[in-house]
Amino acid sequence: MIREDLRADCSNCYGLCCVALTFSKSADFAIDKDAGEPCPNLQEDFRCGIHSKLRPAGFQGCTVYDCFGAGQKISKLAGSSWREQPGQRMFEALPIMRQLHELLWYLAEALERPETKSIHPDLRAVSDQIEKLTLEPDVTTVDLPGEREAVNELLLRTSALVRGKQSKKKERRGADLFGARLRGADFNSANLRGAYLIAADLRDADLRKADLIGADLRDANLEGADLSGALFLTQSQVNAARGNQATKLPTALNRPPHWD
Incomplete structure (x- = not known):
């Protein structure tokens, strides 16, 4: 594989x-929808009728x-x-x-x-x-x-x-960093497994070789951050975050179209 x-x-x-x-009406979805119920935007050919404007239409969750x-x-x-x-x-x-x-x-x-x-x-x-x-x-x-x-x-x-062997300050597994000001932080080779980085300011941070499996990056600011070589980063995590053209991603991942 x-x-x-x-x-x-x-x-x-x-x-x-x-x-x-299931969709729950929220910042991520414009409507409530039960599991097993087709989304009203789903067309007969199984394509999304608003695919090019999901975020403006209130379906941010679909893009993540x-x-x-x-x-x-x-x-x-x-x-x-x-x-x-x-x-x-x-x-x-x-x-x-x-x-x-x-x-x-x-x-x-x-x-x-x-x-x-x-x-x-x-x-x-x-x-x-x-x-x-x-x-x-x-x-x-x-x-x-x-x-x-x-x-x-x-x-x-x-x-x-x-x-490799890292100092204790880089062992941040499961850390609560919600909204933390971490601009320019050195997280090179850090353990950030399962860390809560929701809305964290990670602009210009060094995240090369950081283990990000399960890290919550919702609305984290990754503008200018270096995630090249980051471990176990997924497209969903990237899609949920904010970034720009200066953000460096692993080659296996795509730059989300909603990034500046």
Whole structure:
């Protein structure tokens, strides 16, 4: 599995996220929508009727969501859309498949890192196991906690190998940095796993090789920040943050169109 296969391809999906997920009227969604109910913006061809103006229309949440390619995988395996067959099975499979694909994304990144050569056999073995699970007839029966535990062990080893030995001040796992003023901060090779960086000022910060798995970057200001080589950063995290043309991202991620 390569990371190119783990990117959302809406052109080959039956608009599953537009139906399977719940919307709650808020700053992220302009309407309330129950799970299993098609979004009113979903067209007959399974395309979004307001895709080019989601944010101005009040659907910011849609621009942040990333299925890691789970939608097109389920659509391909199903063979026909939820309009032509009972779709509940596809809808229930989406969040499970998304989590499996997210694990594959992290494992693929770990395998790309030259520092992890010593654990490549273990990474490949677990990656092959997860990929096999994505092809199961019913992924809702997968033991996700067990699979996550096995993968997480390898991701922790990957983080240690890539970041190297760091001082205690760079061990910020789970830190509450909500709205913190961190402009120009040196987070090079820091452990920011699960850190709360909501609305934090990270302008011009050095986040190279920082472990950002699970970090909450909603509305964080990344203008001018250097995230090149950042570990386990996802498109969803980037989409939820603010940045500009001076923000440096890992090559596997795209600059969000809503950034200045």
